[in-house]
Amino acid sequence: ETGVTQSPTHLIKTRGQQVTLRCSSQSGHNTVSWYQQALGQGPQFIFQYYREEENGRGNFPPRFSGLQFPNYSSELNVNALELDDSALYLCASSHGTGDGSQPQHFGDGTRLSIL
Amino acid sequence: QKEVEQDPGPLSVPEGAIVSLNCTYSNSAFQYFMWYRQYSRKGPELLMYTYSSGNKEDGRFTAQVDKSSKYISLFIRDSQPSDSATYLCAMFSGGYNKLIFGAGTRLAVHP
Numbered sequence A: 001e002t003g004v005t006q007s008p009t010h011l012i013k014t015r016g017q018q019v020t021l022r023c024s025s026q027s028g029h030n031t032v033s034w035y036q037q038a039l040g041q042g043p044q045f046i047f048q049y050y051r052e053e054e055n056g057r058g059n060f061p062p063r064f065s066g067l068q069f070p071n072y073s074s075e076l077n078v079n080a081l082e083l084d085d086s087a088l089y090l091c092a093s094s095h096g097t098g099d100g101s102q103p104q105h106f107g108d109g110t111r112l113s114i115l
Numbered sequence B: 001q002k003e004v005e006q007d008p009g010p011l012s013v014p015e016g017a018i019v020s021l022n023c024t025y026s027n028s029a030f031q032y033f034m035w036y037r038q039y040s041r042k043g044p045e046l047l048m049y050t051y052s053s054g055n056k057e058d059g060r061f062t063a064q065v066d067k068s069s070k071y072i073s074l075f076i077r078d079s080q081p082s083d084s085a086t087y088l089c090a091m092f093s094g095g096y097n098k099l100i101f102g103a104g105t106r107l108a109v110h111p
Helices: none
Strands: A005-007 A010-013 A019-024 A031-037 A044-050 A053-057 A064-068 A073-078 A087-094 A110-114 B004-006 B011-014 B019-025 B032-038 B045-051 B054-058 B061-066 B071-076 B085-093 B098-101 B105-110
Touching: A005 A087, A010 A019, A019 A087, A019 A110, A031 A073, A031 B098, A044 A064, A044 B098, A073 A087, B004 B085, B011 B019, B019 B085, B019 B105, B032 B061, B045 B054, B045 B061, B071 B085
Parallel strands: A010 A110, B011 B105
Antiparallel strands: A005 A019, A019 A073, A031 A044, A031 A087, A044 A053, A064 A073, A087 A110, B004 B019, B019 B071, B032 B045, B032 B085, B054 B061, B061 B071, B085 B098, B085 B105
C-alpha cells in the first residue's frame, strides 16, 4: 500500500510570489486535508476536501486555496506569499467523509521558505 | 485559551523508563483522540486512535482518555532511544471537520 507522498520536499520563494504544492493520497483514501506547521508548533488545519469539494476550512485567508482531483491527488496553492508563510506544509488523507471517524495519515511535508 | 494544551517539554528520560505524555482540552464536543509521533524532518506518524473515554493498548503504548476531566494521556513502557521524537496529541470534533493538534512534547530517551 502506497503512503501519502508530497512534492517538492523543499521550496524557496520570495515575498509576493505564488506557489503550488502537491500531494498524492494513500491508495483508497477519498478525503484529503492540508495543514501548516510552523517551527516548534503543532500542525494547523488549513482545509479539507472530500469528493473534490471543500468541506471544512480553518482560519486561513482566501489566498490559500486547494484542489482535489478525481484520482484523489490534490494541490495547495498560496498566492501573494508572505514571510509568515514559511513553514512545513503537510497533507493527510483518510477513508470516509473526513468526519474524524477514520484516522488521518500524513505525508512528510513540503518545507517552504519565504525570503 | 487554546483548545488543546500540551506541555512542549523537553522531556528527558533514561532508557527503560515509563514515559507519560498528557494533553488537556476545553471543547467537550471532541470525540476522537489521536497520538502522533513526529521525527525530525518527517511527517506525523499515527500511533494511537481512540474514540471516547477509556484505555487502548498497542504493544508498549497505552492511550487513556478521560472525557469527564477533558484529559488524555499516552504511556510508553520500556522506552527506547528510538522513541526520541516529538509527540503530538490531536482531537477531532465531527461537526467541524478539522483535526486540532497540541503543540507537541519533545521526548529524548538517553541510553
